[in-house]
Amino acid sequence: MVTMSHLLDSTLGPMAPFVSQLLTELAALGVNMTAPHIDHLCYRAANLSEYQSLREVLAGAGELLVEGMIGGRPIATYRLHQPVKVGDVEVPCIELAAPKSGRSHQAGLEHIELVVSSLAALVAQYPTLPFKTGNMMDERNPDIGLMLPSGQIKFHLRSLAEVIAEEVATGTVVAVPNDYFEEI
Numbered sequence: 732m733v734t735m736s737h738l739l740d741s742t743l744g745p746m747a748p749f750v751s752q753l754l755t756e757l758a759a760l761g762v763n764m765t766a767p768h769i770d771h772l773c774y775r776a777a778n779l780s781e782y783q784s785l786r787e788v789l790a791g792a793g794e795l796l797v798e799g800m801i802g803g804r805p806i807a808t809y810r811l812h813q814p815v816k817v818g819d820v821e822v823p824c825i826e827l828a829a830p831k832s833g834r835s836h837q838a839g840l841e842h843i844e845l846v847v848s849s850l851a852a853l854v855a856q857y858p859t860l861p862f863k864t865g866n867m868m869d870e871r872n873p874d875i876g877l878m879l880p881s882g883q884i885k886f887h888l889r890s891l892a893e894v895i896a897e898e899v900a901t902g903t904v905v906a907v908p909n910d911y912f913e914e915i
Contacts, residue, residue, distance in 0.1 A: 735747055735815075735816040735817075737813065737815050737816075738792065738813065739788070739789075739792055739811075739825075742785070742788055743774050743785075743825075743839075743840060744774075744839055744840050746772060746815045746822070746825075746840065747815050747816060747817045749772070749840045749843075749881070749882065750769065750772060750815060750817045750820075750822060750843055751817050751818075752881045752882075753843055753879055753881055753882055753884055754767065754817070756879040756880060756881055757877070757879065757884060760857070760860060761857070762857055762860070764845065766819065766820070767820060767845050768845060768846040768847075768890070769817075769820055769822045769843050769844065769845050770822070770823065770824060770844055770845070770846050770887070770890035770891050770892065771808065771822060771823070771824035771825060771826050771843070771844055771890075771891045771892075772815065772822055772824075772825055772826070772840060772842070772843045772844075773825070773826040773827075773828055773840070773841045773842045773843070773844075774825060774826070774827055774828070774838075774839065774840055774841065775828045775830065775836050775837075775838065775839065775841045776827065776828065776829055776830060776836070776838055777830065777835070777836055777837065777838035778830060779829055779830070779912060781838060782805065782827065782828075782829040782830075783912060785827055786798075786807055786827065789807070789809045789825065789827060790809070792809070792811055792812060792813070793809035793810050793811040793812055793824075793825065794809060794810045794812075795807060795808075795809055796808045796809065796810055796824070796892060796895045796896075796899075797895045797898065797899060797904055798907055799898075799904040799905050799906060799907065800905040800906070800907055800908075801905070802831065803831055803832060804828065804829040804830060804831045804832065805829045805907045805911065806826060806827065806828045806829065807826070807827045808824055808825070808826045808827075808891060808892075808895060809824060809825050809827070810823055810824050810892060811823060811824065811825060822843070823892070824890075824891055824892055826891065828841070840882065841882055841883065842876075842882050842883035842884065842885055843882070843883075843884055843885075844874070844884070844885040844886070844887055844891065845884060845885070845886050845887070846886075846887055846888065846889065846890050847886045847887070847888065848888070849888075850864075850867050850873060850874070850875050850886060850888065851867075853875065853886060854867075854875060860877060861877070861878070862875045862876065862877055863875060863876040863877070863878070871894070872887060872888075872889070872894050873887070873888060874886060874887045
């Protein structure tokens with residue numbers, strides 16, 4: 732699979748090779764994803780200082796769709812001006828996740844998310860795979876996950892940009908508290 736370099740590769744790490752490796756590992760498990768719809772990839776910051784610095788970098792490389800509190804920490808999502816290209820597949824968005832309070836995280840590319848038509852059908856089609864199904868019945872944005880040697884792949888029914896647009900329109904985005912970053 733041909734991967735293209737991206738202007739953010741020197742900051743975030745080689746994104747297209749990361750995506751390509753995860754798709755290769757998924758295919759090696761026998762999962763057939765012809766023309767996968769990858770809606771975003773995620774970079775997890777090691778600390779709040781790195782998160783704030785990367786927000787500025789990403790603001791120059793894309794349009795901020797939303798920044799809100801998810802799982803007790805800020806997450807910002809950007810629609811990239813230049814999508815990440817992996818063969819014929821384009822990844823339009825990047826999610827920047829701050830670390831959860833009290834936890835240490837290794838900085839780096841963490842996961843990609845694919846849009847599929849049915850989570851239950853995917854699990855049924857590949858019953859021997861160790862899918863994480865704890866969020867499969869979530870009413871807002873159900874997903875399943877699969878840990879692979881190079882990172883995680885999550886599967887959703889709708890793209891992140893679509894979910895964000897709905898949350899913004901309905902006013903359900905939880906704002907980052909004004910004093911959240913004062914502890915740095």
